[in-house]
Amino acid sequence: MQKGTHMIEDTMSTAYRLYHDMSERNIDESLTRTALQIARDVHEIKKDYNLIVRGLSSSMKVNSENDGMSLDDILTILKSSLDASLPKGKRLSFNIQLEENLYTQNHYLLLSIFRNLFNNAIEAADGNLVELSVRQSSTDSSYVIEVEDHGPGIDPEDMEQIFEPGFSTKINYETGEVNRGLGLSLVKDFIEFRLGGTIRVTSVPGKTVFTLTIPKEKWSGL
Template sequence: MAKFKKIFLGTMIVTISSQFYIDILLSDFRITCAIIALGLFLYLNEDINPIIMGITVSFSTYIWRTIIHFLTYGFDAKIIGAYTPEIFFYIVYGILFWKFIHKRSLFRVNLNLFFLMTTFCDFTSNIVEISIRIIYYNHKFYFNIITFLLLVALIRSSAVWIILTILKYYKMLILKSEHEKRYRKLLWLTMILKSEMYWMDKNMDKIEKVMTNSYKLFEDIRDGRNSDNWASSSVKIASDVHEIKKEYELVLRGVQEITNNRYKDNGMYFKDIISILEEKMQNEIKYKNLHVKISVERGHDFYTDKHYQLMSIFRNLLMNAFEAIDESKGTLDIKLIHKSLKSEHLFKVIDNGKGISKEDIEFIFSPGFSTKIDYETGYINRGLGLSLVKDVVENHFKGYIEVESSLGSGTSFSIYIPNNEIEVSK
């Protein structure tokens, strides 16, 4: 339904803009502003199929132009055929845009390349329309029309380029302003977290003392010593544990205050989440000097107010994959794939690392379980990442997670999240 509304709105805008035109040498052949509107619409709405858009626009402008002619000059059967070649212009433009621009992210990132390709699409589509008029409608051919059409294509594509460049820099200004706000907020939140970390660090000494006193009491009871002090020692340990619990409740309250509605961002688009994730993971790869290559395949964009949870899921899965490097294979290849299904989103994280044995795979989501052990340093991974991922997916998103793996063949995690649990209107 959302796509249908977009197509309908875009078609109306392009159709209306087609009424701004100039007539040239051939009868019934117009140079309009519609292609400027169509190029902008297709660039800004990459989830819309250009071929479908080209077809809807072609018939909409044809019908609109015919109605305007009938209302102005009265009924004329010849006009029905005279305006038909214009249909092919928009259809050809849609096909060329789909073929050369739609699925190529390079042309969306580099506006100069986009300018060149839209010029080509515009010029070629006009050549097709002119050819139909000359071959089937016996219109006279003028040599200077080729130069004129190329000039028109350059002018219209330049208009698209200028508008997109202005939008790009406008977005950069808005983004800079948002980043400044988030940076100030981050400084404030960091200050709060540091104060909470002070209490946590202070409690570590208390916990060590409680553990020492508890073990001493255990030894006394085991050896039958100082029996007169058993009761008082037990009460002292219980009292100390209660004090630690109270202080940790204060810490928890402080952390919860940081994450409540007062500090929440409204939300983010999925493409921005992925952009931030890629940047941070590349920094992690560089910092740890890892031989890792990450590739991303993203489906249609959406807006969500659960961006922190999504980022946490992807980060933990990617960090888990980093630790699965099989040095005998050289570079670790990781793919993050997003697909929009009928009623849910599918996110897959696939790596070609060491893989997981059949014996271990049923325990990987258990808190504390880990197969990552450094036998030289004795360091053991905390084993909380995958447990956290499963908990967030199932309890926060009402989704589910699947895993496929075998030793030496890599691992694939598939996460399914219902649309209504992740998508919100901006």
């Protein structure tokens, strides 16, 4: 299993380096975006691979033959995944408030969206307690989901760049290696181009809220 993970990571790194090199050399924009899309796709394959390896779907007794999943099941599976992978010494407080338990066939997209947002919050947390909240409400035409954490917040200078592919504040100060961020770029693409919605973020020290607005007609994926 570790060998498979390393192979996926190597492929993702190669695809991203290709995209970066093509960008710097001003190579055809459509080809450059294709290289970036490959990096994004492999990024998601890695996460789905790890999810499957952990056997979460089996442990939660989710029928793989089902066409979709409820929002509550999506969040419960991810909470189990987070609990199992928390860095040593950290604890998770996870609060879910759903106005209604929505059902969707876009569950793979939503798993990726929420997983990226949750993992970013955990990585940014500077204390032992990681506090996450998910709230769902509705308007006449859309479902609104707020993902809130109580971490250090996002630097105002970074706010305009956090959805840019390749932007990252995650630096290994021992090696100097920068973890090139694709997660929030993927989240934005999935919400805007696959689900026809919007994403916005507000952040102050101690509170960051990502607000996802998804049209009801796009939610179910039928």
